[in-house]
Amino acid sequence: MPVTYWLEHAWLDPAVEPGVLLTADGGRITALRTGTPAPPPGAVALRGLTLPGLANAHSHAFHRALRGTAQRGGGTFWTWRETMYATASLLTPDSYFDLARAVYAEMALAGITCVGEFHYLHHQPDGTPYADPNAMGRALIAAAAEAGIRITLLDTAYLRGGLTERGHLPLDGAQRRFGDGTADQWYDRWSLLADAEDAEDANGAGHARIGAALHSVRAFADSDGYTAFAERTRHVPVHIHLSEQPAENDACLAVHGRTPARLLADADFWGPNTTAVHATHLTGEDIALLGGARSAVCMCPTTERDLADGIGPAPALQRAGSPLALGSDSHAVVDLLEEARAMELNERLRTRTRGHWTAAELLRAATADGHASLGRPDAGRLAPGALADFTTIALDSVRTAGPPPRLGAETAVFAATAADVRHTVVAGRQIVADGRHLRVPDVAGALAAAIAAVRG
Template identity: 50%
Template sequence: MILHCATALIDGVAVPLVRIHAQGGRIVRVEQGVAAADGDLRLGVVAPGSGNAHSHAFHRALRGRTHGDGGDFWGWRDRMYALADRLDPDTHHRLARAVFAEMLVSGWTAVGEFHYLHHRPGGTPYRPAHAMERALADAAQDVGIRLTLLDTCYLSAGPGAALSGTALRFGDGSARQWLDRWSDLRAELGPHTRLGAAIHSVRAVPPDAIARIVRELPEDVPLHVHLSEQPRENEDCLAEYGVTPTALLERAGALSARLSVVHATHLTDEDIRMLGDAAVTVVMCPTTEADLGDGIGPARRLADAGARIALGSDQNAVVDPFLEARGLEAGERLSSGRRGRFTPRELVAALSTAGYAALGETGGIREGAACDLVEIDDASVRTAGADPEQLALVATSADIRRVIVGGTVRAEGGRLRTPAGVAGESAEELLTAVLGTGRGDR
């Protein structure tokens, strides 16, 4: 397949008249300054697809239902646990399919699903095994979004505290048992789904288990962890182990370029230095961090220290890559009192190459990268007159015209498309079918 772009954002720079040759789902050649040829798929302004480096798809069902009573992260978590307790493989699949469709039509072309809902209520395994994981993999394949399934180890409710209630569904008993289940899952999933891994947090996985996972997990597997999202996590870690969560990860051998730490909101100067020295990826989730009142993380300082910044939708209260990029920059402006903390080129990189790298993939418009692209309407009420290189600061998901994954158009005008190019369901239809309309028909 050959795609001709009137303008393409290559490394964040607007380049006119670009032909992209795709084969086997990857970019094999990029020509600049050339006219379209017969048979080319002709596109307008094209950006690389965005990699959603942190998602909990099922949290989407809480959107618009948790704001009335105020509270904090911990109160929100109680509502999330109640939701998790009601999901089974069928409802999980239908909900994930709808949410992945919403992501795809919004311009997220790849997603890292941070998944810990492994077992039946009470903690007994599904038979056949991996039913909840298969539900996610099948949902992504149905929609056409690229999935890295971040199968998550979750062993305790806090230092020395056993899992109970809903959280029994999350646990595998030990790092050894989680590694065994992970290996079995990797053999079962096949080539359509990339299997990554995650340590839920230093609160949920003790240091010896973290160290074992780091040692025994294959080196090519992306590894993610929630880090210092809440001050309480830091306080508990200091009380139990005498160090910050970042220092605990460093002690366990976890800090490296393959690690992605999620949130990293409440850090010390030494934490920032360690994360930067290890060249970790820091996955910021600005719309979630704002929604839950988490705080504003030190993104610019982390980037300057040597960390790579990626973005994610997390609880999916907002599904819009442009709003995550703007939230990153807006948080920095609010906390520093200065504009332009991240350049438009850096924001595009956070969405594309950094997000894809966190998922074990190669993004961007370059040879060898996945041929995952989005066409942006540059003449909408939001984008008219904007410099193409600054579209990430003015566009929204409503400005996505077409979405291409693996060299195939998978969404157009807010509707899914089959590999054969047939128009399918809209994201709205899928979401209302599983969530209702908000008029009492949930």
Template identity: 60%
Template sequence: MSATYHAAYAHLPGGVAADVRITVADGRLTAVEPDAAADPGDVRLPGVVLPGLANAHSHAFHRALRGRTHDRGGTFWTWRERMYAVAARLDPDSYLALARAVYAEMALAGVTAVGEFHYLHHGADGRRYMDPNAMGQALSEAAADAGIRLTLLDTCYLAGGLSGERYVALEGPQLRFGDGDAETWALRVADLRDSTDGGPAHLRVGGAIHSVRAVPREQLAAVATAVRAGGRPLHIHLSEQPAENQACLDAHGLTPTGLLEAEGVLGPDLSAVHATHLTGEDIGLLGRHRAWTCFCPTTERDLADGIGPASALRRAGARLSLGSDQHAVVDLLEEARALEMHERLASLERGRLTPEQLLDAATAQESIGWVDAGRLEVGARADLVAVREDTVRTAGSDPAQILLSATAADVDTVVVDGEVVVQDGQHRLGDVGRLLHEAITPLWKER
């Protein structure tokens, strides 16, 4: 399948160019020509065209919590109890319906690939489904229906917490997260097939350590080794809360980052999600390893996590990516803008991250294993996101600074691997709001 598009403006690797003619064949970009006149048969893309956005950290089921957790105050830890209640109600069928709608919402926002930090593995009582990967397969099917690529970051989750020198056993809603030990987890994940070994073309399998609270020290290296043996991306929640840091210091005499260094987990293939409460030494370690650091600003402010040191990490050598995490907001343009705005609040300075650096973070598809995406250049995957520049939010904006004015509502057209998924602001599945309502409402009915 081939098509030729014409954009008034497009963000190319060398910067913003005008009158860009983009040719697509078999899901790849075969020509990208700036300063080119449009031919009569070209499909005209409105506004400013961006590479496909990468949502590097998602918990699809958290979308059911939006607008439901603001009446009791509290902290991250009290919010977590309500999250567990939703987790306990999902099965493969209801998870498919919910994730399909959530991924369609992401596509409407310009997301062409998502990293799903997946730990709802088993039945609500902890017993395995007949297919031990039934919940992961539901996520894969959901992404295919919604028209976006999925990196299934299958997450090892073995303990319910860390107290003193003791890891607490999983209990209650957490039982469905666990596989017993790292070896059993790795055997289950090995049964998953993706685009690299004959599986679905839209699927990439990666792995994750939930956190240093949820995987005992003696099993951290085993998880990392299993993931890296397949050349797959590795992710971890890192220092999201001060309580996590203190628990790790109490148990091991090390910060979470220091513990990962001691156990050989740090590396350029690692994405440290949140990375909010870091010491200067932690920042230096992540930078020296050129690790990814995935910020989720709308979640971090919703859960009162804090503001992480994004620009300091970047200066140290770490790379930045973005995620919408619990989906209090699904808008990668807002996540990119918030990365800069939060830095302004913390530093009392503007321009901590340039528009180009923010776009790099929003399109960091390599962080979730899609190394041939996230750039508008010949040979890359044909992912195109057209953002209107004539709305009440974007009118008058410099195309080079569109990320600082646009929102998801301004996304007009989304092409993923050469396929049109969103056109004129409408998803191919139809009314995504209705799909979300139908998937979420039953999860809150009294039982």
């Protein structure tokens, strides 16, 4: 049944337009008309600035349980990882559903309409498969449906315990539940997820897509078959953690004589369906390889700064041809507007110059380009035929009041936060209204309960 929304102001890339009338039917935008100064009878009024739904292109839902705990004291990425493994060892399909449902509801409150879930927590703690070998992945898909957002499940091959200058290590401890034994066994289990992908329906192209991922060159070896993996997954979105740490590069050079990006390029891995996550420590050749293949790059600035990883060469990657996406990764915060702002401000600190991207370009990374990296090229824009997924931020909060609405894109990126999101619509249906989640009434309570259950 058609529903009409009156948007007080809307970002119609690249400009903000006042008084936009949007009609959604079958989960898609069927009509869009500007120049409507007041809401007509029967229209749902969304006051503020409406943007396309935000795409969180890189998430580890269970990391949300680390917020606060992981920030205590110092350490490095490698010491943080041990805390993360301890949390990973405690989850079951039921407790993961509860946690992910709350995390995805938090995302909806932040204006996120689609999440790319980088999922490698597959089996029981000792590595034994559940009766349903995809029980954990299906729990995530169900959690996204309950929270009202779309999900691309990036089911991850994680076969090795690490890479040192002497070679790969076996899975150990909490890692045992990540592994499938061999690449063929991963593929067999992954293939069983085909029935979890929604066909296009009255809800607007379904809420679940199945993608694939390699955790990293640390967790997958050339003997596991990079080329075969690429051939098997060429038809779906594929993500990989790439060069997140200098130690990864050093070990790869010692063992393979090549950087991770070159090792993967030699296996014909890179292409328009692939996304490199982080890509923090790249050579000039690495940048050219990714850009030349039109592979996307997902930057996660709030996690990268939280873990002291470094600042990735995002401008150079984009100039080389790589579209940029954004993710909240470890969920130190869940705020895609902050991720967009941080990408620009990080570059200002590094270069001591301003204006590396316009506000419109940063919003594009958080919307259209992020959705494309998740296999959703029909989302991330306000236009007829696109998925009817959008979010509205307040222009009258203590953070956003003052600037004229025509500068709404700049206000959204450089002043607003997730706390300014007032409405979120997915497939034409309101999921968040006036700052309240309509399906998970007490998101904070749900988060607290789910995290307490995991921590015991």
